[in-house]
Amino acid sequence: MSEYHRSGVIHDLGYHGYVGPREGTATIARTLFVTGLRHTYGLGRSGKSKVLPFVLLAMSVVPALIVVGVVVLTKLPTLPTSYPNYVNQTQLLISLFAAAQAPVLFSRDLRYRSIVLYLARPLSAPLFAMTRLLSLTAAILLFTAVPTTLLFLGALLAGLDVSDQVNGLLKALTLQILLAALLAGITGLISSISLRRGFAIVGSVMALIVVSGVVTSIQAIATTQDSDNLGVVAGLFSPWSIHNGLARAWDVDVAVLTPPEGAWPLAYSLVAMLVVAACVLGLVARFRKVGSR
Amino acid sequence: MPQRVGAASVRRVTGESTGLAPVIETAGLTKHYGSVHALTDLTVTVGHGVTGLVGANGAGKSTLIKILLGLLEPSKGQASVLGHDIELASTQIRQVVGYMPEHDCLPPDVSASDFVVHMARMSGLGASAARERAADVLRHVGLDEERYRPMGGYSTGMKQRAKLAQALVHDPRLVFLDEPTNGLDPAARNDMLRLIQRIGNDFGIAVLVTSHLLGELEQVSDHVVVLDGGHLLRSSATGDFLKQTGNLLVEVIGTTTERDALGEALAKAGLSCRPRGPMVAVDPPPPGVAAHDIIRDVAAELGLGLMRLQPDRGHLEDVFLDGGARV
Numbered sequence: 001m002s003e004y005h006r007s008g009v010i011h012d013l014g015y016h017g018y019v020g021p022r023e024g025t026a027t028i029a030r031t032l033f034v035t036g037l038r039h040t041y042g043l044g045r046s047g048k049s050k051v052l053p054f055v056l057l058a059m060s061v062v063p064a065l066i067v068v069g070v071v072v073l074t075k076l077p078t079l080p081t082s083y084p085n086y087v088n089q090t091q092l093l094i095s096l097f098a099a100a101q102a103p104v105l106f107s108r109d110l111r112y113r114s115i116v117l118y119l120a121r122p123l124s125a126p127l128f129a130m131t132r133l134l135s136l137t138a139a140i141l142l143f144t145a146v147p148t149t150l151l152f153l154g155a156l157l158a159g160l161d162v163s164d165q166v167n168g169l170l171k172a173l174t175l176q177i178l179l180a181a182l183l184a185g186i187t188g189l190i191s192s193i194s195l196r197r198g199f200a201i202v203g204s205v206m207a208l209i210v211v212s213g214v215v216t217s218i219q220a221i222a223t224t225q226d227s228d229n230l231g232v233v234a235g236l237f238s239p240w241s242i243h244n245g246l247a248r249a250w251d252v253d254v255a256v257l258t259p260p261e262g263a264w265p266l267a268y269s270l271v272a273m274l275v276v277a278a279c280v281l282g283l284v285a286r287f288r289k290v291g292s293r
Numbered sequence: 294m295p296q297r298v299g300a301a302s303v304r305r306v307t308g309e310s311t312g313l314a315p316v317i318e319t320a321g322l323t324k325h326y327g328s329v330h331a332l333t334d335l336t337v338t339v340g341h342g343v344t345g346l347v348g349a350n351g352a353g354k355s356t357l358i359k360i361l362l363g364l365l366e367p368s369k370g371q372a373s374v375l376g377h378d379i380e381l382a383s384t385q386i387r388q389v390v391g392y393m394p395e396h397d398c399l400p401p402d403v404s405a406s407d408f409v410v411h412m413a414r415m416s417g418l419g420a421s422a423a424r425e426r427a428a429d430v431l432r433h434v435g436l437d438e439e440r441y442r443p444m445g446g447y448s449t450g451m452k453q454r455a456k457l458a459q460a461l462v463h464d465p466r467l468v469f470l471d472e473p474t475n476g477l478d479p480a481a482r483n484d485m486l487r488l489i490q491r492i493g494n495d496f497g498i499a500v501l502v503t504s505h506l507l508g509e510l511e512q513v514s515d516h517v518v519v520l521d522g523g524h525l526l527r528s529s530a531t532g533d534f535l536k537q538t539g540n541l542l543v544e545v546i547g548t549t550t551e552r553d554a555l556g557e558a559l560a561k562a563g564l565s566c567r568p569r570g571p572m573v574a575v576d577p578p579p580p581g582v583a584a585h586d587i588i589r590d591v592a593a594e595l596g597l598g599l600m601r602l603q604p605d606r607g608h609l610e611d612v613f614l615d616g617g618a619r620v
Contacts, residue, residue: 020419022417035411112400117412120387
């Protein structure tokens with residue numbers, strides 16, 4: 001770098017150059033990841049923006065606390081709900097959290113065109129998109145992992161078998177990582193396309209809550225018609241049915257009308273990963289396009 | 294069709310005889326969007342100091358900057374910025390350049406202070422360095438108390454300053470300023486131009502500044518690159534554009550009647566001339582003719598009061614008038 005000597009004279013106007021260290025892309029991406037994660041919970045933003053995420057989080061934690069209280073006081077031999085089943089029961093709250101907070105990370109930069117300022121800096125469009133997606137994934141994972149961890153601590157407190165609980169917790173967290181990536185990818189892509197926050201939330205609610213309802217209805221009809229395979233296929237179309245189906249295939253007690261068997265769990269996993277990959281590609285293309293305008 | 298600029302003219306363009314490596318070099322840079330030719334075979338070299346990039350709207354100015362930043366891929370040709378190839382070392386380039394886009398790019402619900410700190414960190418500065426630099430740069434661009442207010446309530450002038458601050462916060466070695474005076478009132482425009490001049494000269498940061506207004510770049514830039522419809526029209530030191538044309542401007546006391554009388558008499562005396570505003574513009578006289586003496590004598594004979602007799606200078610606008618002479 002030394003071949004470019006500054007010819008300018010520094011006057012007492014006080015401009016000082018910066019000679020300190022400049023971090024590489026990995027550190028910059030980490031900073032962006034942490035900032036994004038904080039912003040999804042309204043931290044470092046206005047007081048108003050903290051309300052919704054924390055209200056939703058509290059609503060999903062309260063039932064877990066009640067369950068813990070019941071288990072500890074009544075000395076039940078098992079938790080009344082499996083960890084993945086608890087996630088399934090609170091799916092409305094989790095969907096709302098993802099739908100409401102995805103625009104924070106994926107609409108704002110595009111809508112106000114500050115994406116151009118990011119892309120004129122060291123992070124490339126793919127790295128930027130992936131870092132944003134990781135922030136949202138981590139935020140959703142945190143949202144589901146907090147009540148799960150509370151349930152786990154409660155189970156230990158009640159003296160339930162430790163190895164059973166650790167086993168259940170690890171399975172649950174693995175499934176939650178996949179679920180969080182799916183939810184983040186879908187809501188992120190929707191938010192990056194419909195830049196108005198209201199439309200983005202409505203779109204995400206449609207994709208997560210309405211589609212999930214439709215899938216459940218199809219599965220219910222499939223069981224009454226004795227065509228379970230149709231229900232299994234329908235399960236590929238919602239992150240929730242993928243999460244629940246995989247949990248069931250993994251010997252976890254979750255209410256699933258048409259449990260996937262044989263090679264189907266593999267198909268569920270593959271579809272989940274393909275959807276996440278497609279969302280990443282879609283986001284990169286979207287950021288590139290807006291960034292070059 | 295424009296010809297590629299030869300090595301000789303490239304050297305003339307480079308770095309104002311400071312002997313420094315060029316800041317930007319392009320060779321045959323071309324960008325086509327379908328049938329729209331945004332840039333055609335652009336070969337140009339930009340040195341240190343302030344370089345003006347001039348052209349009408351749609352001349353390819355922003356396209357050139359976006360290609361140099363790696364935001365757009367060229368259809369053809371190569372370019373390097375600060376010695377880094379744009380295709381191979383785009384990340385390294387973006388570490389050491391700043392960019393102030395033409396359009397609005399500020400989130401309205403964040404304060405300039407927070408935003409500039411965040412942008413400094415996105416350029417790789419540590420947390421405390423980012424805060425220090427942001428405070429420093431915001432002071433330099435002239436955002437004082439306002440910097441703690443959300444940017445949504447800013448005037449256009451304040452927004453332009455905040456945009457400039459984020460482009461400078463990581464102390465780049467080169468900044469691209471895309472239409473920084475757009476939408477500013479005359480006073481704010483002068484402030485911005487002075488600031489640009491200081492960035493190029495006092496801060497020691499090379500500046501490539503675009504404008505569709507030729508007059509303002511005349512004031513601040515050391516060097517001007519003129520684009521027209523994606524083609525390079527001319528690239529040379531600002532002084533070359535403004536150098537004396539050899540014409541003489543003569544003004545006499547009175548109205549257009551006196552002006553015309555003088556013009557006719559000068560023509561009779563063998564000097565070709567034409568009216569220009571209240572003055573008579575005399576073409577460069579043939580060698581051996583003492584034009585000044587002839588003008589004095591003619592004025593004296595007609596009894597006209599000679600008010601002004603000065604050499605004429607060129608203007609950036611002239612480049613467009615003889616637009617056929619493409620480089």
